[in-house]
Amino acid sequence: MYSILEEILPAVPLNTQVADTLTKEQEKDLVVRCQDGDKHAMEALILHYQQWVYNIAYGILGTREDASDMAQEVFLWLWENIGQFRFRSRFSTWLYRIVTNRCINVKDQKKRRQTDAMEIDDSQPWAPIDTETPEKSVLRLEQREILQKALTELKDDYRQVLVLREMQDLSYEELAEVIGCSVGRVKSKLHEARKALRELVLQFS
């Protein structure tokens, strides 16, 4: 990943920190090159954002397969439609908005197709974060399943705000831009979402 970024942005010495957070200028440069049809720039953008896009999709859609499909779909769409980005906000904010909106649309379509609650992805359980004792691991898996079930039961806008905040650690200002509301509204929405999730987790425990 870093070698590609170094190649694309030779002026900036890239280390892990820089690669994790592109500056506004670097981001703009990559987007302009993508708009001009530069596939290397697109590759750098994908490498930089794939983890974030995938995890947002995973948080909202709930399965690895759906998240992977969604991430691919988003980047393919991006290649064709990157001209729609008008540099009025950070590219990352724009991309988050696209991903969350598309995920919510897909979820809505799925809901219409099936009345059952979303299936738990048993075939590919959550990857363990660290080495644990079997007992702890079972407990953790159980907690995750409860959390996942609670997340699927949450209202779409609550799930969106929680995933963006807790998984992606977006600031309140970034959240306001992605969701399209005021910072004050983000504050209250986040509280409502956390409260609703807590009630669901307690209900399923």
Add this chain to the structure above:
Amino acid sequence: MSHNRIQKQLSAYLDDQLSPESRARVETHLSSCDECVEMLSDFQRNRQSIGALRHEAPPIAELVLPQLPDRGPVRRSFLPSIEEIRQWIFRPVMGGTFAVVSACLLFALVYFNLTPTSDDSLDLYLSEHTQYSVYYSTQSDGATDSIDSNGIPSATNVEDDTNFFLGVYLGD
């Protein structure tokens, strides 16, 4: 501050989004309220659990890059997309403002379309009448003689006024 108001601030407290004063108030309340402590602890635990859902993505770039078609520069859009317009309009504040402005414009449109436009002949009359009044008051040797105590012109003057207007208006 009441228990409910403090409770509403727990989320912002967790995210370190409170002013030092509000933070101190919440902490004081937490020292004596088990319910809020429990809620905060649940918020914290759920936050960690959601954070733990993060994991390594599959090699998306490897899957996507071979599918990207070659293309030249794309057309850059200077107009907002439908999605952006939709999001802008449906913001609560913007939505309300948009509704009020639309209602005002609609009202103005209906009102001014239904109200007759000003009559040119009346305008002409008024302007000529003003000129005539000035002329009359300077020419007559006593304008006050022709106005009664209530400030209303005498019948003779009104008649003269009308004749003069007709003369001007009909082009005599």
